[in-house]
Amino acid sequence: MKGWMGKFKFVFLLSFLAIILAGCGRENLTALVPKGYGAESSMNLIVLSTVIMTFVFIVVLSVYLIAIVRFRKKKGQENYIPKQVEGSKKLETIWTVIPIILVLILAVPTVAATFDLADESGKSDHINVDVTGNQYWWHFSYADEEVQTSQDLYIPTGEKVYLNMKSSDVIHSLWVPSISGKMDVNPENENTMYIEANEEGVYWGKCAELCGPSHSLMDFKVIAVSPEEYEQWVADMQSVDPEEKPQDAVAQDGKAAMEANNCLNCHAIGSSPNAVGPNLTNFGDRTKIAGYLETNKQNLVDWLLDPESIKPGNLMTGKYPELSEEEADSIAEYLLQLKPSEITPESAGN
Amino acid sequence: MSIAAAQKKGFGAFLWDYLTTVDHKKIAHLYLIGGGFFFILGGLEAMFIRIQLIAPENDFISAGLYNEMFTMHGTTMIFLAAMPLLLGLMNAVMPLQIGARDVAFPFLNSLGFWLFMFGGILLNCSWFLGGAPDSGWTAYTPLSVESPTHGIDFYVLGLQISGAGTLIGGINFLVTIVTMRAPGMTYMRMPLFSWTTFVTSTLILFAFPALTVGLFLLMFDRMFGSAFFNVALGGNSVIWQHLFWIFGHPEVYILILPAFGVFSEVIPTFSKKRLFGYTAMVFATILIAFLGFMVWAHHMFTVGLGPVANAIFAIATMAIAVPTGIKIFNWLATMWGGSITINSAMLWALGFIPSFTIGGMTGVMLASAVADYQYHDSYFVVAHFHYVIVGGVVFGIFAGLHYWWPKMFGRILNEKLGKIGFWLFFIGFHLTFFIQHFLGLMGMPRRYWVFLEDQGLDTGNFISTIGTFLMAIAATIFLINIIYTAVKGEKPAGDPYDGRTLEWAIPSPPPYYNFKQLPLVRGLDPLWIEKMDGKGKMTPAEPLGDVHMPNGSILPFAMSLGFFVAGFGFIYQTDHQAWNLAIFVGMGIALGSMLIRSLKDDHGYHISKEELEREAD
Numbered sequence: 001m002k003g004w005m006g007k008f009k010f011v012f013l014l015s016f017l018a019i020i021l022a023g024c025g026r027e028n029l030t031a032l033v034p035k036g037y038g039a040e041s042s043m044n045l046i047v048l049s050t051v052i053m054t055f056v057f058i059v060v061l062s063v064y065l066i067a068i069v070r071f072r073k074k075k076g077q078e079n080y081i082p083k084q085v086e087g088s089k090k091l092e093t094i095w096t097v098i099p100i101i102l103v104l105i106l107a108v109p110t111v112a113a114t115f116d117l118a119d120e121s122g123k124s125d126h127i128n129v130d131v132t133g134n135q136y137w138w139h140f141s142y143a144d145e146e147v148q149t150s151q152d153l154y155i156p157t158g159e160k161v162y163l164n165m166k167s168s169d170v171i172h173s174l175w176v177p178s179i180s181g182k183m184d185v186n187p188e189n190e191n192t193m194y195i196e197a198n199e200e201g202v203y204w205g206k207c208a209e210l211c212g213p214s215h216s217l218m219d220f221k222v223i224a225v226s227p228e229e230y231e232q233w234v235a236d237m238q239s240v241d242p243e244e245k246p247q248d249a250v251a252q253d254g255k256a257a258m259e260a261n262n263c264l265n266c267h268a269i270g271s272s273p274n275a276v277g278p279n280l281t282n283f284g285d286r287t288k289i290a291g292y293l294e295t296n297k298q299n300l301v302d303w304l305l306d307p308e309s310i311k312p313g314n315l316m317t318g319k320y321p322e323l324s325e326e327e328a329d330s331i332a333e334y335l336l337q338l339k340p341s342e343i344t345p346e347s348a349g350n
Numbered sequence: 351m352s353i354a355a356a357q358k359k360g361f362g363a364f365l366w367d368y369l370t371t372v373d374h375k376k377i378a379h380l381y382l383i384g385g386g387f388f389f390i391l392g393g394l395e396a397m398f399i400r401i402q403l404i405a406p407e408n409d410f411i412s413a414g415l416y417n418e419m420f421t422m423h424g425t426t427m428i429f430l431a432a433m434p435l436l437l438g439l440m441n442a443v444m445p446l447q448i449g450a451r452d453v454a455f456p457f458l459n460s461l462g463f464w465l466f467m468f469g470g471i472l473l474n475c476s477w478f479l480g481g482a483p484d485s486g487w488t489a490y491t492p493l494s495v496e497s498p499t500h501g502i503d504f505y506v507l508g509l510q511i512s513g514a515g516t517l518i519g520g521i522n523f524l525v526t527i528v529t530m531r532a533p534g535m536t537y538m539r540m541p542l543f544s545w546t547t548f549v550t551s552t553l554i555l556f557a558f559p560a561l562t563v564g565l566f567l568l569m570f571d572r573m574f575g576s577a578f579f580n581v582a583l584g585g586n587s588v589i590w591q592h593l594f595w596i597f598g599h600p601e602v603y604i605l606i607l608p609a610f611g612v613f614s615e616v617i618p619t620f621s622k623k624r625l626f627g628y629t630a631m632v633f634a635t636i637l638i639a640f641l642g643f644m645v646w647a648h649h650m651f652t653v654g655l656g657p658v659a660n661a662i663f664a665i666a667t668m669a670i671a672v673p674t675g676i677k678i679f680n681w682l683a684t685m686w687g688g689s690i691t692i693n694s695a696m697l698w699a700l701g702f703i704p705s706f707t708i709g710g711m712t713g714v715m716l717a718s719a720v721a722d723y724q725y726h727d728s729y730f731v732v733a734h735f736h737y738v739i740v741g742g743v744v745f746g747i748f749a750g751l752h753y754w755w756p757k758m759f760g761r762i763l764n765e766k767l768g769k770i771g772f773w774l775f776f777i778g779f780h781l782t783f784f785i786q787h788f789l790g791l792m793g794m795p796r797r798y799w800v801f802l803e804d805q806g807l808d809t810g811n812f813i814s815t816i817g818t819f820l821m822a823i824a825a826t827i828f829l830i831n832i833i834y835t836a837v838k839g840e841k842p843a844g845d846p847y848d849g850r851t852l853e854w855a856i857p858s859p860p861p862y863y864n865f866k867q868l869p870l871v872r873g874l875d876p877l878w879i880e881k882m883d884g885k886g887k888m889t890p891a892e893p894l895g896d897v898h899m900p901n902g903s904i905l906p907f908a909m910s911l912g913f914f915v916a917g918f919g920f921i922y923q924t925d926h927q928a929w930n931l932a933i934f935v936g937m938g939i940a941l942g943s944m945l946i947r948s949l950k951d952d953h954g955y956h957i958s959k960e961e962l963e964r965e966a967d
Contacts, residue, residue: 025792026806031724032791038723045721046791053711060678060707067685068700071621072692080622081882082688087627087680095679096672103668106718110668111661113720118657170493171587173652173727177793181723184652186588187492188581191654204805208652208727208795210486211493213413216798292802312413 028178029204036179036203037160037196041113048109052102117181120192123162129153131165133172133185135211136218136311137278137291147237148271150278152286152345153205153222156230160194168276173209176222182208197224200348202287213313219291221345229343236341240281242270246337254334257327261320269338277316284339300332301325370902372456373862374441377463378758381438382751384467388430391474393825395423400782400818403811406803416799417484418501422474424487425505428601429512430470432743436608437462437519439750440547442758444523446853447544449532449871451864454525456900457947462519464910469512472917476504486797488598491579491590495571500921506569507917511910513558513565520554523547532852533891534871538632541851541875542625545632546611549639550604556643557600564593573924588653595646603642606738607635609746610677613699616749617681619847620696621688624875627680634673634680641670651722660719667717674710678703694768698749701776702741709737712787727797730790736783748772748828756846760859761839767831771824778820785810850875855888863897866890866962897957905943912940 024032034043073080131153132139140153155161165174165185175182176195183193197203207218225233246252258264266277286295290310293299303310305328308317323331368376398419402410411419445453453459476482476499483501485494494502527548531540540548568590570576577583579590618625625631647655647663681703692700712734716722725731755763789810794801801807845854852869853860855877869888873879880888916936922929 023806025788026804029793029805030791031793032788042721042724045718046715046724049715049718049721053715056675057704057707057711060682061704063679063682063686064703067682068690068692071685071688071690073622073689077689080689082621082623084624085626085683085687086624087630088683091683092627092630092676092680096676099672099675103671103714106714107665107668110664110718110720114661114664115657117720117723118660170496171490175727175795177724177791181720182652182726183723184654186654188586188588189654204793206793206795210417210490210797213417213484213799215417216413216795216800219802 026204028201031177031181034178035198035201036176037198038117038180038193039178040198041117042181045106045110045113049106052106056099056102117193120162120194122160123192123194126160126162126194127155128162128164129155131163131174131185133165133167133169133174133207133211135169135313135315136207136214138174138205138218138220139279141273142234145234145238146271147234148268148273148275148279149237149281151220151288151291152282153220154230154233154343155195155197155222155224156227157197157200157224159227160196162192162194165191165193170211171209172207172211172218174205175208176203176205178203179222179224184209195222197222200224200226202345202348214311217290217292217311219288221287223287223345223348225343225348229347233341233343236343237281238271240270240340242268242272242281246334248333250330251334251337254327254330254332257323257331258334261323261327263320263331266316266319280335280338282338282340283335284337285341285344287345295336297329297332297336300335301328304328304331367902369907370460370904372452372460372900372902374445374453374456374459375758375860375862377459378438378442380463380467381434381441382758384463384470385431385434385438388426388470389432389435390825392423392426392431393822395419395426397818397822399423400815402799403801404815405812406805406808407800409800413799414481414484417486417797418477418482420797421483421486421489421501421505422477425473425483425509426470427739428487428605429509429516430466430473432605432739432747433516434466435747436550436605436743437466437516439612439747439754440523440543440550440608443750443754443853444544444547445526445530446757446856446860446864447541447851448527448530448535449852449865449869450526450530451868451897452900453522454529455522457903457906458518458522460903461906461909462515462522464906465515465518465913466512467515468910468914469508469510469515472511472914473504473508476501476508479504488594489568489590490594491568491571491587492581494568494590495579502568503572503921503924506565506572507920510562510565510569511913511917513561514913515910516554517558517562520551520558523551524555527551532865532868532871535876536871538629539871539874539876542614542628542631542635543608543611546607546614546635549635550607553600553604553607553639553642557597557604560593561597564590564597567593569920573920588650591650591653592646595649596643599646599649600639600642602735602738603639605743606746607639609702609743609750610635612746612750612753613681613702615851616695616699616753617684618875619753619849620691620693620699621685622691622848623684623688624850624878625680626683626686627676628874630676631680634676637673638670641666641673645670648717648719648722651719652726664717664719668714671710671714671717678707678710693752694763694765694772695749695752697769697772698745698752701772702745702749705737705741705745705776705779708784709734709741712737725790727795728790729786729794729796732796733783733786733790736779736786740779740783748775753847754853755835756842756858757853758859759836760841761835762842762846763835764831764839767827767834771827771831774820774827775824778817778822778824781817781820782814783817785813789814845877848881850878852876852888855880861965863899863957863962866897866965867892867894894962895959897962898954899957900954901952903947903952905947909940909943912936912938912943915939 034040130141139150141148167185167187172185173182179197180195203222205220267280268275269280289299481499481501483505567578577585579585579587645667648667794807842858844857867890870891916933919929919932
């Protein structure tokens with residue numbers, strides 16, 4: 001029976017080796033290194049259930065291997081007929097009762113955590129953000145503060161932030177694995193969940209519910225800064241003057257080109273809650289272009305000239321007149337200068 | 351028709367024979383061929399998916415095509431591969447195991463197959479007609495309602511037609527088991543595979559109508575301007591998820607219970623021991639089926655149903671672990687103290703136990719609602735359901751195929767190729783899916799066309815893709831084995847494995863009337879009992895007499911073809927009214943065939959006693 005076991009071990013060894021090589025995944029993305037309240041609650045249950053299940057697996061595997069090795073047909077036993085056992089009340093009771101106990105051990109903390117994470121009793125005392133899921137970007141509206149932003153969600157550390165989530169089109173699901181588990185963003189009802197980051201950082205967020213061709217490119221970031229920095233960020237965002245003229249000539253051309261090409265029919269700079277496209281107020285501080293490309297001018301020009309090639313199925317394609325290279329260049333220059341606050345992803349130690 | 355008609359003929363006659371057959375054994379062949387074809391198709395789609403994910407930000411296929419690929423992979427594997435292959439095994443074996451000459455409604459049996467086949471073909475036509483469905487096999491609204499191509503229309507009509515076939519098949523098996531068991535074959539003497547067929551058929555009966563309703567609502571939303579799922583007009587998109595999973599969760603048990611049945615035959619036979627705790631096994635099966643209807647919302651923990659619903663469904667889901675655990679331990683106890691022969695069929699069963707145990711364990715882990723907030727829609731879930739569906743169902747199908755191949759086709763599959771195939775598949779399977787648990791927890795959501803660079807996901811995805819190639823090689827070896835066996839395979843005796851149940855009491859392959867005289871069943875494992883009593887064969891329960899047989903008919907094929915044509919009409923009438931003609935023609939063919947069937951009496955024919963006597967034993 002050695003060949004069998006050898007191969008079996010080989011598979012698992014290889015898998016474990018791979019896991020060690022890959023570690024626990026990228027920091028601030030992986031759920032295996034939790035850095036927020038929700039992610040910790042989930043992790044506790046993941047660890048508990050893994051321990052219970054590993055125990056079960058070891059028991060099953062031991063009985064299984066012993067049975068195969070000990071009771072394999074031996075030479076000279078070709079005609080041996082084993083005793084035809086019908087069953088055993090005692091044994092069957094044991095392997096009914098023990099699993100029930102194990103399940104109960106898991107069930108109790110599961111129920112407790114489920115109610116804990118759904119707790120909305122102190123909601124009005126905390127920061128509330130209205131989240132809108134869109135194909136394929138995220139909008140964040142701080143209702144009380146009258147601040148709008150897209151793609152980068154700024155939160156203070158050590159504080160509950162309630163996300164009131166709704167979709168403008170199909171179902172999305174908001175997931176920031178390192179801080180919290182996910183919750184669906186439905187078109188018909190507002191779903192509320194709270195997130196709380198323990199330490200500063202820029203956390204990866206993902207869309208977890210299939211929403212179309214660019215579902216896999218619908219990334220966003222949660223930027224957790226200290227409460228003081230957060231206060232300052234809010235104040236800076238509130239004091240933005242959308243009409244403010246940029247300093248240099250190229251950016252001024254960019255602002256004019258945006259107006260000429262009706263960009264601001266959909267997008268807003270400043271706190272205009274009615275815009276249907278991503279808010280551009282602090283575009284220059286965004287961590288990524290289109291959710292996943294490095295923030296630099298070339299990527300932004302490419303996006304402006306042909307968004308379809310970067311995010312298939314996006315709703316910006318075809319909504320504006322074709323831009324010349326020059327126009328795209330000046331718009332990019334202008335947008336990258338939109339940096340109203342000193343609080344940026346760098347403040348979170350990016 | 352008589353025995354003479356069953357003799358060798360030309361290819362045309364051979365084809366006609368299969369198009370018109372109502373013999374459960376030949377319908378089983380058809381199911382295996384149809385299911386096998388779609389299994390290869392679904393496998394190729396899986397290869398496309400994994401090749402796309404071999405490296406970060408790969409552009410092997412486009413985003414839109416990728417979505418079509420995984421949608422069709424899931425839909426094909428569940429509805430058109432796994433289920434038909436299992437229905438094929440049930441058709442081949444269940445009537446023999448309960449000592450029946452055929453199923454209760456042979457005509458409907460044929461209709462069930464052809465509806466499935468034409469539904470599957472209709473669905474796959476979408477590849478060549480503007481694009482396959484692209485909203486996942488779950489087709490969540492409103493994404494599926496808004497999908498711009500006709501893909502989802504093909505999904506709706508294709509599944510509706512093949513689903514009707516499955517429902518017909520399920521009802522047929524239920525009636526067969528209730529009414530046609532041989533004398534002495536009480537329920538509690540029925541082999542476990544027949545039991546699981548019975549319970550699975552019950553699940554089909556209650557689960558499929560939910561899918562039918564959901565598909566109709568979706569069809570009306572897409573084709574006739576209704577707004578069941580349109581939020582702007584007062585509809586509700588989450589209702590689809592409920593309807594889908596009220597069907598979808600029992601569907602998982604529709605797949606796994608027959609596989610459990612296969613293992614409950616294979617393990618005792620090759621351990622030379624009766625199944626340990628038979629009664630507990632039967633009631634565990636029934637309990638799993640019952641609980642299967644109570645847990646659908648565990649697919650929806652993140653929908654926002656609230657803590658009360660999440661807690662209830664979490665506990666209900668965990669409860670399923672108990673009967674499933676009973677089964678695992680009873681299989682182990684069956685092996686314990688036995689005399690175990692390890693051949694290809696038994697290897698698949700042995701490979702199943704640890705693989706499925708992992709899948710079951712992650713199932714319990716997923717049931718913990720708050721932990722599921724992390725697992726949900728990530729690669730952890732992908733890993734979990736492949737561990738149960740591949741590690742459970744596909745292993746079960748392979749075990750069943752190796753075990754019953756001689757009974758079905760009169761040849762024994764090559765052992766050497768069988769074993770090589772198993773090991774490649776087993777290693778490839780774990781290589782592909784084990785790592786995916788971790789990919790999910792490391793932040794990789796499912797249904798992602800690309801994963802980004804520098805996210806720590808490269809190694810895992812690469813290993814996963816390598817595993818897929820091993821599985822593909824293994825599947826190819828199995829195909830080679832089929833061809834090799836057909837040409838050079840060893841011809842078996844009636845009972846090559848020292849079997850315990852009734853199907854081994856008759857020749858391999860069985861004569862088309864199965865049992866010359868219905869056998870008298872004296873207990874569980876009836877053939878084994880006779881062997882132990884030194885007789886070695888069944889005692890007849892009736893004197894030799896005329897056997898009543900059904901006539902073949904082309905009508906099931908014609909009806910299904912009619913629905914197939916009408917399907918195209920329904921799909922394209924939104925583009926141009928002229929397509930309504932196809933609806934009328936198609937429905938005309940289908941309803942006309944039904945009318946002929948209703949008005950024309952067909953009493954079948956009799957094989958005379960003399961003819962039976964002439965047949966050698």
